[in-house]
Amino acid sequence: MTMEDGSGTTGAAPPEGVVLGEALEILRHLPDACVDLVYIDPPFGTGQERRLASIRTGSGEGVRRGFGGRLYRWEVASVHAYRDDMPMEEYLAFLYQRLREAHRVLRPTGSLYLHLDFHAAHHARLLLDEIFGCERFLNEIIWAYDYGGRPRDRWPRKHDNILWYAKGPTWTFERDAVDRIPYMAPSLVGREKAARGKLPNDVWWMTIVPTNSRERTGYPTQKPERLLERIIAASSRPGDFVLDFFAGSGTTGVVARRLGRRYLLVDSNPEAVAIARRRLAEPVERGLPLG
Numbered sequence: 001m002t003m004e005d006g007s008g009t010t011g012a013a014p015p016e017g018v019v020l021g022e023a024l025e026i027l028r029h030l031p032d033a034c035v036d037l038v039y040i041d042p043p044f045g046t047g048q049e050r051r052l053a054s055i056r057t058g059s060g061e062g063v064r065r066g067f068g069g070r071l072y073r074w075e076v077a078s079v080h081a082y083r084d085d086m087p088m089e090e091y092l093a094f095l096y097q098r099l100r101e102a103h104r105v106l107r108p109t110g111s112l113y114l115h116l117d118f119h120a121a122h123h124a125r126l127l128l129d130e131i132f133g134c135e136r137f138l139n140e141i142i143w144a145y146d147y148g149g150r151p152r153d154r155w156p157r158k159h160d161n162i163l164w165y166a167k168g169p170t171w172t173f174e175r176d177a178v179d180r181i182p183y184m185a186p187s188l189v190g191r192e193k194a195a196r197g198k199l200p201n202d203v204w205w206m207t208i209v210p211t212n213s214r215e216r217t218g219y220p221t222q223k224p225e226r227l228l229e230r231i232i233a234a235s236s237r238p239g240d241f242v243l244d245f246f247a248g249s250g251t252t253g254v255v256a257r258r259l260g261r262r263y264l265l266v267d268s269n270p271e272a273v274a275i276a277r278r279r280l281a282e283p284v285e286r287g288l289p290l291g
């Protein structure tokens with residue numbers, strides 16, 4: 001089976017769905033130039049295991065003091081974890097090999113979003129400059145949120161870094177498909193513009209997945225659907241092929257499917273694959289998730 005990529009070359013179609021496997025091994029089986037958009041949110045190079053325990057209240061041996069001083073019982077309902085404990089040099093070599101493959105499988109008009117944080121974003125930018133060429137750098141998106149602890153000795157680190165690179169000199173940017181945000185000073189732009197809102201710039205203020213939200217799966221470092229919605233809506237078109245080979249709980253696939261894109265998700269953790277498959281077995285919800 002072949003498909004046109006709109007630029008004169010053709011590539012065989014990649015498989016679709018959710019695959020349990022090691023990213024590099026799966027990537028090596030994909031044909032050249034078959035993917036329109038890669039979004040990856042790999043382990044960040046934190047040097048630690050990433051673990052999230054969900055608790056169930058009302059039963060169990062644990063006791064906690066809650067609102068109004070009331071005591072309630074709790075127990076651990078599930079624990080999900082994945083490893084992120086490679087030494088930095090090994091981690092960067094690991095990332096480099098997989099980024100090279102990502103570049104190979106992208107179509108000439110495709111692009112890649114690499115989601116990291118302060119641990120490795122500065123190193124990764126140099127890797128991507130080498131693989132894609134520094135002239136193919138498009139943006140460093142700052143995803144700013146406000147959650148978690150606040151150290152007393154420095155500014156709280158409350159953003160992730162998302163590096164966006166194009167494979168070739170032209171790429172997809174569907175600016176009219178992107179959600180709009182309020183102007184900071186609406187009185188300066190007139191009523192009509194203020195009502196329409198503005199195109200976001202490269203700093204995106206969005207909440208993390210709230211503990212009590214419908215989309216919460218209990219998988220550590222799950223990303224919000226709204227974040228993926230903006231990326232996929234802007235950088236692909238209906239029918240395009242989206243690849244995420246560090247897929248975790250499957251957020252990329254859930255949003256890709258909702259927006260009418262094809263997708264391939266890969267993760268080496270059976271727990272992640274089970275969660276992603278469960279999410280994708282649910283009926284498609286049309287419309288935007290709440291911000």
Ligand SMILES: C[S@@+](CC[C@H](N)C(=O)[O-])C[C@H]1O[C@@H](n2cnc3c(N)ncnc32)[C@H](O)[C@@H]1O
Nearest residue numbers: 022023041082222223246248249251267268269
């Ligand atoms: C940050 S999480 C992804 C979270 C995801 N974006 C979500 O919204 O749930 C990184 C994922 O990479 C997976 N992973 C780590 N090393 C991998 C490898 N070599 N091949 C495939 N998946 C891997 C982990 O199991 C983990 O699920």
